[in-house]
Amino acid sequence: MAQNRCLEPMDKIVTTNMPQLKSSITPYRPKPKLIRSLSPKLENDKRNGLDLQLPEEQEAVTVKRVRWAPMFGDRNEATKPSTYISPLSSKQIRPDQDTPDEVRLVNELRLAVHRGGGSIDPEKNYELRACLSPLQLPYSRVQRILRECELNERNQSTYSLPMDYARQLVAMVCKVRTDNLIDLKLRLAPLLRHSKSRFFNRHLFNETGLIKAIVPSKSPLSFDDFNQTLRTDALWCKATDSAITDLGKGAVLFKCRPQDLREVTDKLRQCSYKITHTEVGHCPNKSLVDLTDRQMSRYQEFCKILLEDKDIVKIYDNVRAH
Structure with a gap:
């Protein structure tokens, strides 16, 4: 009986004792590979993309400048060369x-x-x-x-530069608006050196709110009555001082604290004053300086050259007007 068992086929003995394997049921299949397409007749969207030559270096990023187009009118004007x-x-x-x-x-x-x-x-x-x-x-x-x-103007800032002219003959405050204050001082250095001037603060000015206006049209008044009416209105509007700049045109000047500039301006409008200009300026806190004709001529020429600079906005001084 044992001899007959040894003569049985080997596959019958193994299959009865070993578990069934998955690999014996699922045959081996190789993974699909991408084949480079060499046909130039196919369109770009139908090709596999393997024949494209990719750049070795990264392309530079191009920055487009935004130009303002006109709000109204023909849009073709934006394409024309503009200066x-x-x-x-x-x-x-x-x-x-x-x-x-x-x-x-x-x-x-x-x-x-x-x-x-x-x-x-x-x-x-x-x-x-x-x-x-x-x-x-x-x-x-x-x-x-x-x-x-x-x-x-987004990068521009406003500054106040105190200055001495002709060896402290005249005290000045230059109101400038610039994006580079150091560059402005370097530009003005040769002019200041030639006129014996310098950037120096002697604390002779106070920051003051200035309001220029025209009085409401009323019956003509004398200078004393006009001045008295002006002082009464200045007191009611919380202005610190008032003055008549042109009696014929009815032009007046009010002074106030810088923080009260808007409030005083609104009250002057309620009194029927026509506001022509408002600003936060500088007024001398001491007596004014008298210049000779020759000194005044040189000083006016100096101020003219200063105002030619694009960043000089206005000049305040303690010189008495002739």
């Missing part, structure tokens, strides 16, 4: 006979925005309001120029 965007937009130009009227008007508009504090709102920028009233330009072009000016 309005320039780094010297706030620099005063000297027009000649060949300078177009439009370029001259645009420069005046930019100067009004720059010297008026950088605001493009005529209600806040009186320099801009005075420039817009006689301006002969299309409304769409004006809006585009004002937006360009607003972009250029």
Whole structure:
């Protein structure tokens, strides 16, 4: 019996004792491979993409500059070459006979925005309001120029530079608006050295709110009565001082604390005053200085050269006007 068992087939003995394997049921299948397509007739979207030559280095990122389009009017004007965007937009130009009227008007508009504090709102920028009233330009072009000016003025800041002229003969405060104060001082250094001046603060000025206005149209009054009425209105409006600048035109000047500038301006409007200009300026706190004709001529020439700089907005001094 044992001899017959040894003569049985081997597969019958193994299959009865070993478990069934999965590999014996599922045959081996190789993974599919991508084949490079060499056919140039296939379209780009139907090819497998393996024949594309990838760049070895990363392409440089291109930056697009955004240009303001006109708010109104034909949009084809934006594609025309424009000469309005320039780094010297706030620099005063000297027009000649060949300078177009439009370029001259645009420069005046930019100067009004720059010297008026950088605001493009005529209600806040009186320099801009005075420039817009006689301006002969299309409304769409004006809006585009004002937006360009607003972009250029975002990095600008206003400073007050105390200064001494001619070895402390005159005390000055220059109101400047710039994005680089150190560069401005370096530009003014040769002029100050030539005129024996320097940046120095003698604390001879107080920061004061200044309001220029025109009195309401009433029956003509004498100087004393007009001055008395002006002082009464200044007291009610919380102004610290008042003065008559032009009796014929009815122009007056009110002074107040800088923090009360808006409140005093609103009360003066309630009294029917026509406000023409408001600012936070500097007024001397001591007696004014009298200059001779020769000294006054040299000082005026010095101030003229200072104002030619694009960043000099206004000059306050303690010189008595002739």
